[in-house]
Amino acid sequence: xxxxxxxxxxxxxxxxxxxxxxxxxxxxxxxxxxxxxxLFVGTAAMLDLRLLGATMRSVPVSEVARRxxxxxxxxxxxxxxxxxxxFYANPSPRYLNIFFRAKMAMLVLAGVxxxxxxxxxxxxxxxxxxDPVPPRRARITGGLALALWALMIVSGRMIAYDWFDCGxxxxxxxxxxxxxxxxxxx
Amino acid sequence: xxxxxxxxWCQNAxxxxxxxxxxxxxPVIESLHLIGLALIGGALLIVDLRLLGFGLRHQxxxxxxxxxxxxxxxxxxxxxxxxxxLFMSSxxxxxxxxxxWVKMATLVLALVFTFSxxxxxxxxxxxxxNPLWPKVVGGVSISLWSTxxxxxxxxxxx
Numbered sequence: 310x311x312x313x314x315x316x317x318x319x320x321x322x323x324x325x326x327x328x329x330x331x332x333x334x335x336x337x338x339x340x341x342x343x344x345x346x347x348l349f350v351g352t353a354a355m356l357d358l359r360l361l362g363a364t365m366r367s368v369p370v371s372e373v374a375r376r377x378x379x380x381x382x383x384x385x386x387x388x389x390x391x392x393x394x395x396f397y398a399n400p401s402p403r404y405l406n407i408f409f410r411a412k413m414a415m416l417v418l419a420g421v422x423x424x425x426x427x428x429x430x431x432x433x434x435x436x437x438x439x440d441p442v443p444p445r446r447a448r449i450t451g452g453l454a455l456a457l458w459a460l461m462i463v464s465g466r467m468i469a470y471d472w473f474d475c476g477x478x479x480x481x482x483x484x485x486x487x488x489x490x491x492x493x494x495x
Numbered sequence: 496x497x498x499x500x501x502x503x504w505c506q507n508a509x510x511x512x513x514x515x516x517x518x519x520x521x522p523v524i525e526s527l528h529l530i531g532l533a534l535i536g537g538a539l540l541i542v543d544l545r546l547l548g549f550g551l552r553h554q555x556x557x558x559x560x561x562x563x564x565x566x567x568x569x570x571x572x573x574x575x576x577x578x579x580x581l582f583m584s585s586x587x588x589x590x591x592x593x594x595x596w597v598k599m600a601t602l603v604l605a606l607v608f609t610f611s612x613x614x615x616x617x618x619x620x621x622x623x624x625n626p627l628w629p630k631v632v633g634g635v636s637i638s639l640w641s642t643x644x645x646x647x648x649x650x651x652x653x
Contacts, residue, residue, distance in 0.1 A: 340648040346529060347536020347644060355537040358566070365541075365562045368554055376551045380544065462533065463526040470522050 313489070316400035328398040335398055342391040349384025350458045352377045357458075360451030362442030369438040370447070374431070405475055407488045408467040415464065419457040426450045498590065505586035515584055524577050525651075531573035532644060538566040539609075539640055542617055546633030556629065560617035567609075578647075589650065598646035605639040 319325055328334055358364040359373045396403050403409045430446050437443050443451075473480060475490035484490075505511070514520050541563045544550035551559060582589055589595040616632045 336649070336652055339652075340645055343529070343532070343648050344641065344644045346533045347640075348540065350533035351536030351538075351540055353537075354533060355541055355566075358537075364566060365551075365554075365559065367558060368551060372551065372553070380540070380550065458533065459530050462529045463523075466526040466529055467522055470519075472518065 313401060313404060313491075316404050319397065319400040325397050325400065328394060335395075338391050338394045338398075341387060342395060345384055345387045345391065346462065349381060349388045350462070352381045352384060354455060354458060356381070357451040357454045360443055360447045361455075362440075362448070366441035370440075370443060371431075371434050371438050374434075402471070403468065405489045406468055406471050407473050407484070408464045408471070410487065410489070412461050412464040412468065415457050415461045419454060419461070422450060422453050422457065499587075502586040502590040505583040508583065511580070511583045514580070521581070521584060524580050527573060528577040528581060531570045531577065534566060535570035535574060535640075536644075538563045538570055539636060542613075543633040543636045546617070546629040546636075548630070556617050557619070560614075564614075592650060594646050594649045598643055598650060601639055601642045601646065605636075605643055608639060609636065 320329075328338070355364065356373055356377055359366075359368070359370055365373055396409075426447075430450055434447075437447070442448070473484050473488050475485070475488060478490075480488075480490070541550065542556065542560050545552060545554065545556055545559050613632050613636055616628055
């Protein structure tokens with residue numbers, strides 16, 4: 310079964326239909342997803358700003374990272390669960406949405422960035438833990454993360470405005486490819 | 496005096512009408528408003544969590560508050576103008592929407608509280624303060640700003 314076939318099937322399940330058709334449940338999930346921005350991206354951004362030397366310069370980087378981690382993690386769980394539910398309510402239209410795809414791609418990039426930080430940069434933080442402005446490698450990680458969060462927020466908001474919906478033909482082939490549209494040529 | 500004529504004027508202002516004719520301009524303004532939401536969340540929570548005894552609890556509140564204030568103000572500089580433009584684009588709908596008035600009332604309360612009581616408590620030296628005070632201030636701050644954010648999301652629903 311293709312992914313699209315699977316998502317078409319997912320849309321026929323009782324839970325997906327219930328969430329899609331509900332008035333309050335969908336709105337509550339959507340509200341949780343948006344308001345959690347301030348917990349998840351908010352606390353993550355504070356660590357990234359510390360890595361740039363732009364805030365809490367007198368606090369050791371490792372302390373900021375350690376103390377904020379549970380809050381960022383809790384935000385991530387809320388974000389992911391509510392985001393998965395929003396997807397579950399409209400599987401195929403989200404899958405066939407250029408902005409959703411861009412957002413998922415940036416989520417993977419942000420994950421790789423965080424993984425590289427914890428593997429290569431953070432283990433040697435002891436050498437520069439108290440520096441008001443951390444070394445270049447750490448600043449690059451922080452700056453990259455901030456840029457990715459901002460772009461993810463923008464593409465997340467744009468999901469609601471699908472200007473490239475597959476129903477709007479003719480569209481350039483590149484758009485149809487990125488959007489995942491099934492066209493006569495494929 | 497009714498505010499309705501003012502709200503109607505907002506929605507029909509030439510600037511807003513021409514901005515609305517753009518396909519992507521308001522989505523971009525909404526996105527900026529959301530980036531501001533993330534930033535203001537971080538700037539507030541760093542201090543509020545500390546007041547409640549969580550997060551960076553080995554750092555003095557006053558140090559965190561001073562550092563966070565710059566980002567708090569930066570996020571307000573993003574949120575208030577973008578929010579006002581978003582309001583102008585659908586001012587008449589807002590006028591008849593109770594949740595919009597909830598958001599505005601809570602926003603005014605939250606701003607006044609943050610820059611008066613909360614600021615005084617967080618910037619003060621920590622000695623000699625009743626230990627209950629910081630917890631109350633942190634809790635009130637989180638409650639007020641969460642209400643603003645949640646009501647804000649509900650203003651946006653069709």
